[in-house]
Amino acid sequence: MTLPGAAAYPRLFSPLALGRLRLPNRFSVPGLTTNYATPDGFVTDALCDYLAARARGGFGLIVTENLGVHPGGRVMPRMAMIDDDRYVPGLARLAAAVKREGGVVVGQLSHAGRQTKSRITGRPLVAPSAIPCPINRETPRALAVDEIHALEQAFVAAAVRLAAAGFDGVEIHGAHGYLVGEFLSRYANRREDGFGGPLDNRLRFLLDIVDGIQRACGRDFPLLVRLSAREFVPDGLDLPEAIAIARRLRDRGVHALSVSVGVYESFNKLSMVSGEPEGQWLPLAAAIRAATGLPTIGVGRVKRARVAEDALARGDIDLAAFGRASIADPDLPRKVRDGEEARGLWCFGCNTCLGRSARPETVCPVNPAVGREAAFAPVAARRPVRLAIRGSSFSALTAAWVAARRGHRVTLHEPGPVLGGLQGLRARVPGQAEVAETIAALAARATEAGVRLLRDEPRPGEHDVLWAVRRPAARAGDVTSYDVLASPGDFAGAGRAVVLGDDLASADAALLLADAGVAVELRSPARDIAVDAHPGFREVARRGLGRRSATIVTGASGAPAGTAAAGPALVVAGGDPRFADGDASAREAPELSLDVDDYLGDAYEPGRLTATVYEAAARAAALDGPARATPER
Numbered sequence: 001m002t003l004p005g006a007a008a009y010p011r012l013f014s015p016l017a018l019g020r021l022r023l024p025n026r027f028s029v030p031g032l033t034t035n036y037a038t039p040d041g042f043v044t045d046a047l048c049d050y051l052a053a054r055a056r057g058g059f060g061l062i063v064t065e066n067l068g069v070h071p072g073g074r075v076m077p078r079m080a081m082i083d084d085d086r087y088v089p090g091l092a093r094l095a096a097a098v099k100r101e102g103g104v105v106v107g108q109l110s111h112a113g114r115q116t117k118s119r120i121t122g123r124p125l126v127a128p129s130a131i132p133c134p135i136n137r138e139t140p141r142a143l144a145v146d147e148i149h150a151l152e153q154a155f156v157a158a159a160v161r162l163a164a165a166g167f168d169g170v171e172i173h174g175a176h177g178y179l180v181g182e183f184l185s186r187y188a189n190r191r192e193d194g195f196g197g198p199l200d201n202r203l204r205f206l207l208d209i210v211d212g213i214q215r216a217c218g219r220d221f222p223l224l225v226r227l228s229a230r231e232f233v234p235d236g237l238d239l240p241e242a243i244a245i246a247r248r249l250r251d252r253g254v255h256a257l258s259v260s261v262g263v264y265e266s267f268n269k270l271s272m273v274s275g276e277p278e279g280q281w282l283p284l285a286a287a288i289r290a291a292t293g294l295p296t297i298g299v300g301r302v303k304r305a306r307v308a309e310d311a312l313a314r315g316d317i318d319l320a321a322f323g324r325a326s327i328a329d330p331d332l333p334r335k336v337r338d339g340e341e342a343r344g345l346w347c348f349g350c351n352t353c354l355g356r357s358a359r360p361e362t363v364c365p366v367n368p369a370v371g372r373e374a375a376f377a378p379v380a381a382r383r384p385v386r387l388a389i390r391g392s393s394f395s396a397l398t399a400a401w402v403a404a405r406r407g408h409r410v411t412l413h414e415p416g417p418v419l420g421g422l423q424g425l426r427a428r429v430p431g432q433a434e435v436a437e438t439i440a441a442l443a444a445r446a447t448e449a450g451v452r453l454l455r456d457e458p459r460p461g462e463h464d465v466l467w468a469v470r471r472p473a474a475r476a477g478d479v480t481s482y483d484v485l486a487s488p489g490d491f492a493g494a495g496r497a498v499v500l501g502d503d504l505a506s507a508d509a510a511l512l513l514a515d516a517g518v519a520v521e522l523r524s525p526a527r528d529i530a531v532d533a534h535p536g537f538r539e540v541a542r543r544g545l546g547r548r549s550a551t552i553v554t555g556a557s558g559a560p561a562g563t564a565a566a567g568p569a570l571v572v573a574g575g576d577p578r579f580a581d582g583d584a585s586a587r588e589a590p591e592l593s594l595d596v597d598d599y600l601g602d603a604y605e606p607g608r609l610t611a612t613v614y615e616a617a618a619r620a621a622a623l624d625g626p627a628r629a630t631p632e633r
Contacts, residue, residue, distance in 0.1 A: 055103025503575015
C-alpha cells in the first residue's frame with residue numbers, strides 16, 4: 001500500500017544509494033551544533049536521545065554536529081570530541097541509538113581553525129595564515145608544514161575511530177570558514193608555500209585528508225564533504241571555484257557533497273530568518289550537481305516537503321537538509337509520510353537555536369522538548385486541577401499543552417482578536433505571515449492534548465487555578481510600537497510618523513506604517529536597529545524599510561528637530577516593554593475581575609520569547625492541586 005505522503009511526494013520518499021549506504025528517503029538532518037556533550041567532550045544521553053528522536057521521526061540520513069578532531073579546534077564549550085580512543089564507546093552508543101530507530105548516521109569531522117577562541121580551546125589558535133577572524137578578532141598562529149600534516153592525520157584517525165564506533169560514514173566539514181574551508185579560500189589563506197596560492201595548493205589539505213581516510217577505511221567507506229559554494233566576503237570562495245573543488249573531490253572518489261554557504265563574517269546568509277525565502281541556496285547545489293554528477297545535499301532553510309520535492313524533481317539536489325525544521329519537529333517526515341503534514345510543528349526562523357541566547361545549548365520556542373526528549377515524557381499529575389489560562393502567547397499555548405498532557409483539565413481563553421500574543425502581532429508584519437502558521441500549529445498541538453480553546457474571558461467557579469499572560473505596559477498617552485502592531489489600520493491615515501526605538505518591535509512597527517503608505521522615519525538611539533534580535537532580522541527590516549522609502553537614523557536622541565515645522569507627525573514610542581509588578585498587575589487586565597494565581601510571560605524578540613516558553617513549560621510540568629486533608633479518625 002502506498003502511503004499518502006509517498007504518493008504526494010514520490011521523490012522525497014524514494015530510496016537513495018550513497019556508496020554502500022542505502023537511504024530509505026531523501027530527508028536529511030545536517031550537522032547542527034547542540035552543546036549537548038559534556039565539557040570534556042563525551043557523548044551524553046541528551047545527545048543520543050536528540051538524534052535518536054529524529055531517526056525515529058523518519059529522517060533517512062542523520063549527520064552529527066561537528067566532532068572535534070583536535071583539542072585546538074574546539075569551537076564550543078561542550079563539543080563532542082573524537083581526537084582520542086576514549087571517546088569511541090560514547091560515540092558507539094550514539095551510533096547504536098540512531099540505528100535502533102532505523103536511521104543512518106554520519107559523523108561530521110571538524111577543526112575550527114581561527115573561528116574559535118583560545119578560552120574555549122585552552123591553547124593558541126592556529127590557521128593557514130595569521131589572519132584573525134573578523135568576528136572573534138583573535139589572531140591565530142600560522143601552521144607550520146609539519147603541523148599541517150599532523151592535523152591531516154588527526155582527521156584520518158578520527159574517521160577510523162568513527163568507523164570502529166559503528167558510524168555509517170563521515171563528512172569532512174569544509175564549509176562555514178572552519179579550518180578546511182580556511183585552506184580552500186583566499187579570504188583566510190595567504191600562504192606562499194605548497195598549501196597556498198593556486199587552487200591546487202589550497203586544495204592540498206582537504207585532498208590529503210580524503211586520500212588518508214580512503215587508505216585507512218577503504219574507498220567504499222561513505223565519505224561526504226561539506227562546502228560553502230559562496231562565502232560572500234572579499235577573496236572568498238564563489239561558485240566557479242566551488243565547482244572546481246567539487247570536480248576534484250569527485251575525481252578523488254568522494255561519495256556526496258553537502259552544499260552550503262557563508263563564513264562567520266557572512267553567517268546571516270546561512271542562518272536565514274523568518275521573512276527570507278525557503279530554499280534560497282538550492283540553486284547553488286543544483287549548479288554543482290550539474291557540473292559534477294555527484295549526489296548533492298541542498299540546504300537553505302528548507303522546511304516544507306513541497307520545496308524539497310520540487311528541487312528533487314528539477315534535479316537540483318539528491319537529498320534535502322531539514323536543519324532547523326528538524327529541531328522544531330523531529331517527527332516531520334513521519335507526519336508527511338502518513339498524510340498528516342498539517343500537524344507539523346513549523347519552524348518560523350527565529351534562530352534562537354543557533355544563537356542560543358536563552359541557554360547555553362540548543363533551545364526552541366516551538367519544541368521545548370529538544371535535547372530533553374526522554375525527560376519530557378509527561379508525568380501524570382497526582383492531583384489534577386481545572387486550569388484556566390488567560391491569553392494565547394507561545395508560553396500560554398505551551399503551558400496549556402504540557403498541563404493537559406499530564407491530565408489537568410485546561411481551558412485557554414483568548415478574548416482578543418489575535419491568537420498568539422505578541423507573536424500574533426508580529427505575524428501581521430510584511431513578510432512574517434509564516435509566524436501565524438506556527439501559532440496555529442501550537443494551538444492545534446494544545447487542542448489535540450485536550451485543551452479547550454475559547455474566545456472569551458474565564459469565569460468564576462469554572463477553574464481551580466488561573467494563570468494570565470502579562471502584557472506590555474505603557475505610559476499614559478503614549479502611542480507605542482505595540483499599539484501600531486495591534487491596530488495598524490488606526491494609524492494608516494497618518495501622513496508622517498516618527499518611530500523612536502532600537503528594538504525589533506519598533507522596526508516592525510515602522511515597517512507596517514511604511515507599508516500602509518505613511519512617510520516613516522525610524523530613529524534608533526543605538527548604532528543599529530532591532531539590536532535586541534538576531535542580526536538577520538536587522539537585515540530583513542532594513543531591506544523592507546528601504547523598499548518602502550523609509551528613513552533610518554541611528555545614534556539618534558528623541559524626535560528630530562524641526563518636526564513641527566515639517567508638519568504634524570505621529571510619534572511612536574518604542575523600546576523594551578516594561579511589565580507592571582505587584583499591586584499594579586491588575587492594571588494589565590482591568591476587565592479581569594478574578595484573582596490571578598500566576599503570570600506567564602510574553603516577548604516580541606525570539607530569545608526572550610523562548611525563555612518565557614521554557615519557564616511556562618516548567619511551571620506546567622510542576623503543577624499539582626493542593627494536598628487533600630487527611631480525614632479525622
